[in-house]
Amino acid sequence: MEATSGMPRPELLQVADAVAREKGIDRDEVLGAMEQAIQKAGRSRYGHEHDIRAHIDRKTGEIKLARFIEVTDDIENDFTQMSLEQARIRDENINLGEFLIDPLPPIDFGRIAAQTAKQVIVQKVRDAERERQFEEYKDRTDEVINGVVKRVEFGNVLVDIGRAEAILRREELIPRETVRQGDRVRALILDVRREQRGPQIFLSRTHPTFMAKLFAQEVPEIYDGIIEIKSVARDPGSRAKISVLSSDSSIDPVGACVGMRGSRVQAVVAELQGEKIDIIQWSEDPATFVVNALAPAEVTKVVLDEETNRIEVVVPDDQLSLAIGRRGQNVRLASQLTGWDIDILTEEDESERRQEEARKRAEMFIKALDVDEVIAHLLVAEGFTSIEEVGYVPLAELAEIEGFEEEIAEELRNRARTFLSEEAERLQKRREELKVADDLVEFNGLSLAVVVRLGENDVKTLEDFADLASDELIEYIGDADNMTMDQANDLIMEARRKLGWFEGLEDETDETSEDAVEGEEA
Structure with missing residues (x-):
């Protein structure tokens, strides 16, 4: 059966067209909202328990209202469902899964029904508008x-x-x-x-990318891809650093970003409320890049530690405040720009520290090798930093040191090996006294000296070790090993994996990942 049609309502289509144009959404979505409003009014009139549906003809604007009854064997709702036997009394050709359609007369909207319909339409149109905005942006x-x-x-x-x-x-x-x-x-x-x-x-307006995009608008070479912005660091409203690289050797990237008489960079500065901008030449060499990034301060020496991602910078005494900047701003921005942790020392500080390190190494050689200060300082001056290096360096290399004959070199090497052997015996004995478990001794990455220090701090099994925090581990081992926080964390996580602490979690993660993949495929 067909639902009865009302009179043609072209004004409905005109309203839908007007709303669709004004809100920038699809005409069908507006008409769909109108249909839902009419359905809601129909259910208010004929009963909410019924499945009442409305349809607006997209060409004429006619409104069709009807009650739908599903033909099924499994009846859960007598108002919206009917058995095949009963349905066939009304329509002998109907089958399971189809619907009996009872046409209803067009509704004469009352004031409340009209207000409800209006609210539904407004809400649906607003939802459609928001969805359009999300898709657009x-x-x-x-x-x-x-x-x-x-x-x-x-x-x-x-x-x-x-x-x-x-x-x-x-x-x-x-x-x-x-x-x-x-x-x-x-x-x-x-x-x-x-x-x-x-x-x-x-x-x-504070994000680093905002500054990069402003430069792309002001500098045609960036827009064209000839100059690339490699990184940006900002202290919004105060100061910023931006590193640039040119793919064309004939174009100076810094000069292009500054512009004639600073016109290009000043346009960006004006947009950013006077934020001072340092434009820096990017370099593949980390040391050069960090030196550039610390401009305008002068740098006399750079020492890189790639394992810890730290870089030590030495500056003249009168350049220290300039390198650090007000409230540490210059060094902080340089660190953000380069991705390196930067430590700044004056030449005097660096000299004192170097002398202190040399003194400690010399004392170590005097004590371990039973030599005088002259020989100890010679070893330090030649770059030896540990007893192991003296004990296992090729004899010819040791004999090349000025003032060392082959006999002296061999004697030094033998003393070093004897010391290392006695130290290993002492540590092994101490480890047995502390009753440190074999699983901790055999764990890869820990020296015997470190194991003994751990045992002295009541860490005697691999499980004790796995239960540590990174800062605890570094505190316990002290100067027995030059361990960084990252290395400590990696060792603790490896111990936990070895003990199987993550097995259940990994299985759950794998299952979750598989479910997610299956869900995506579905």
Whole structure:
């Protein structure tokens, strides 16, 4: 059976077209919202327990209203379902799974029904508009956009960006920056995400990418890909550093970003409320890059430690405050820009420290090898840092040291080996006294000296070791090994894996991953 049709209603189609144009959403979504509103009014009139559906003809605007009854063997609701036997009394050709359709007369909307229908339509149109906004902006993160300030609420700025509204939170505004209703603002689309109240578009003027995008707008060579921005570090509203690299050797990347008489960089500075910008030549060599990044301070010496990702920089005494910067700003930004932890020393500090290290090594050689200060200092001057190096260096290399004859070199090497052997026996004996378990001794990555220190701190099994925190491990072993926090963490995690602490968790993770993959495939 067909549902009865009402009169043609072209005005419905005109309203739908107008709303669709105004809100920038699909005409079918507006008509769908109208259908849901009519269904809701129909259920209010005929009973909410019935399955009442409405359809608006997309060409004429006619409204069809009908009650649907499903034909099924498994009846759970007498209002919306019917057995095949009963259904065949009304329609002998009907089959299971099909619907009996009872046409209903068009509704004469009352005031309350009309108000309810209006609310449904408004809500559905709003939902459709929000979905359109999300789809339009979800792939536009990291894009710079212009907008007009609609209002300021508790420091947060609501910005009209054309077909949507975005929020510029207080912490994403440049410090001491003030904006008023009607002001034009330029900002980075930081994030677009769905929330309970609909899609939210978040903007930022403090993010490093915002500065990079501003330079791309001002410097054609960056837009064209000839100059690449490698990294950006910002202290918003105060100072920033940006590193650049040119793929064309004939183009100076720093000069191109500065522009004629500083015109290009000044345009960015003006947009960022006077933020001072250091433009730095990027270098593949970390030492050179760090030296460039610390500009305008001069650097006399650089020492890299790739294992800990630290770099030690020595500057003249009168350059220390310039290198560090006000409240540590210069060195902090240089560290963010390069990705290296930077330690700054003056030449005097570095000299004192070097002398102290040399004195300690000399004392170690005097005590372990039973030699005088002259020989100990000669070993230090030649770069020897441990007894092991003296004991196992080729004899010819040791004999090459000025003032060392072959007999002296051989004697030194023998004394070193004797000391190492006696020290190993002493440590082994101490380890047995402490009753340190074999599983800790045999664990890869721990020297016997470290094992003894651990035993003295009541860490005597691999399980005790696995239960440590990284800072505890470093505190317990002291100067027995030059261990970094990362190395300590890696060793503890390896011990936990060896003991099988993560087996159950790994299985659960694998199962979760498999379920996720199956879900995606489905």
